[in-house]
Amino acid sequence: MNPRLATLHPYPFERLRELTRGITPNPALRPISLGIGEPKHPAPALVEEALCGALHGLSSYPPTLGEPTLRQSIAAWVQRRYDVTLDPATQVLPVNGSREALFSLAQTVLDPSERDAIVVCPNPFYQIYEGAALLGGAQPVFANSDPARNFACDWRQIDDATWARTRLVYACSPGNPTGAVMPLDEWKLLFELSDRYGFVIASDECYSEIYFRDEPPLGALQAAQALGRSFKNIVMLSSLSKRSNVPGMRSGFVAGDAAILKQFLLYRTYHGSAMSKTVQLASIAAWNDETHVIENRAQYRAKFAAVTPLLAEVLDVKLPDAGFYLWAGVPGGDDIAFSLGLLAQHNVAVLPGSLLARPAHGINPGAGRIRMALVAEVDECVEAAQRIVAYTRSLTSLSA
Numbered sequence: 019m020n021p022r023l024a025t026l027h028p029y030p031f032e033r034l035r036e037l038t039r040g041i042t043p044n045p046a047l048r049p050i051s052l053g054i055g056e057p058k059h060p061a062p063a064l065v066e067e068a069l070c071g072a073l074h075g076l077s078s079y080p081p082t083l084g085e086p087t088l089r090q091s092i093a094a095w096v097q098r099r100y101d102v103t104l105d106p107a108t109q110v111l112p113v114n115g116s117r118e119a120l121f122s123l124a125q126t127v128l129d130p131s132e133r134d135a136i137v138v139c140p141n142p143f144y145q146i147y148e149g150a151a152l153l154g155g156a157q158p159v160f161a162n163s164d165p166a167r168n169f170a171c172d173w174r175q176i177d178d179a180t181w182a183r184t185r186l187v188y189a190c191s192p193g194n195p196t197g198a199v200m201p202l203d204e205w206k207l208l209f210e211l212s213d214r215y216g217f218v219i220a221s222d223e224c225y226s227e228i229y230f231r232d233e234p235p236l237g238a239l240q241a242a243q244a245l246g247r248s249f250k251n252i253v254m255l256s257s258l259s260k261r262s263n264v265p266g267m268r269s270g271f272v273a274g275d276a277a278i279l280k281q282f283l284l285y286r287t288y289h290g291s292a293m294s295k296t297v298q299l300a301s302i303a304a305w306n307d308e309t310h311v312i313e314n315r316a317q318y319r320a321k322f323a324a325v326t327p328l329l330a331e332v333l334d335v336k337l338p339d340a341g342f343y344l345w346a347g348v349p350g351g352d353d354i355a356f357s358l359g360l361l362a363q364h365n366v367a368v369l370p371g372s373l374l375a376r377p378a379h380g381i382n383p384g385a386g387r388i389r390m391a392l393v394a395e396v397d398e399c400v401e402a403a404q405r406i407v408a409y410t411r412s413l414t415s416l417s418a
């Protein structure tokens with residue numbers, strides 16, 4: 019067996035299941051889960067119709083490179099969204115969701131014979147980054163989020179000796195779980211470090227279409243263009259899962275540096291990860307339509323507008339830059355105890371922040387915070403918030 023499998027850490031939800039094994043949630047209240055970041059809004063009818071109408075695609079093997087029409091529709095969306103022009107033939111590659119591509123990209127970029135390679139990740143982080151680094155034979159190193167800067171990642175925590183060994187950096191903007199968006203000056207810093215040390219930047223942008231202010235989040239390729247630079251060593255990854263509420267379709271793309279995509283395509287050809295032609299044709303319908311995305315964003319904005327002020331009365335929380343998570347500080351600073359008590363007494367599931375991070379630079383930057391995914395309907399999210407408020411106030415009265 020591959021010995022590197024033994025280096026993997028349990029997924030946060032596995033750890034949470036172990037922690038809650040002996041807990042019986044309050045049976046008088048219906049369960050509400052804010053724990054898992056899975057979209058709950060209905061899939062757009064136009065995508066469902068396109069999927070059903072493309073079932074003939076099941077009768078043929080799909081090309082790993084994807085249909086030209088899909089790559090063209092993705093490039094056209096990138097042009098509309100970011101004002102960035104891509105060559106659909108060389109700078110766009112359809113993938114089976116951003117999660118699959120985030121993992122397999124590392125296996126393309128990393129040299130398994132290199133003993134001291136490093137992959138730099140945000141902290142807290144999406145667990146796929148760490149797993150991809152470990153199975154690629156590299157050591158994950160973490161850059162903590164900074165509460166003083168709305169939980170933006172502090173790349174300056176990484177020293178020069180570490181950067182010199184870095185082969186891949188995962189950036190996540192908007193961030194999971196913090197919702198922070200990287201501004202242009204942070205991208206400039208990361209690009210300059212990449213130029214100096216030669217590492218690849220993989221920009222995870224799967225939450226880019228859920229935002230709460232007029233200006234949409236800045237993307238990596240958009241930032242590079244604004245700074246007058248090429249896309250060398252830069253790729254972005256996006257997905258339809260959150261944008262279009264179709265996580266079960268497993269459809270996304272990678273775009274950017276043509277040299278990296280050429281090698282990634284070679285890897286994927288042997289990996290056997292071509293997207294079904296049926297899914298490709300449904301994906302074209304999704305990328306070509308923006309109406310359902312605007313409606314989806316409006317639903318999230320309504321939920322955050324209703325829930326955030328309620329929770330702000332008792333928790334350290336404010337509206338994030340983007341994404342569908344609230345990243346809240348809890349009284350007493352014990353995120354695990356808070357989460358377990360909330361589940362037992364009020365039947366609301368949240369994810370302890372310390373399970374989403376690793377100790378680095380002397381702290382666990384997720385400790386004392388919880389992640390809440392506002393993926394259910396408005397009424398359910400408001401009810402969950404009301405229960406959290408009641409639970410938090412009961413803790414405050416006990417400690418008074």
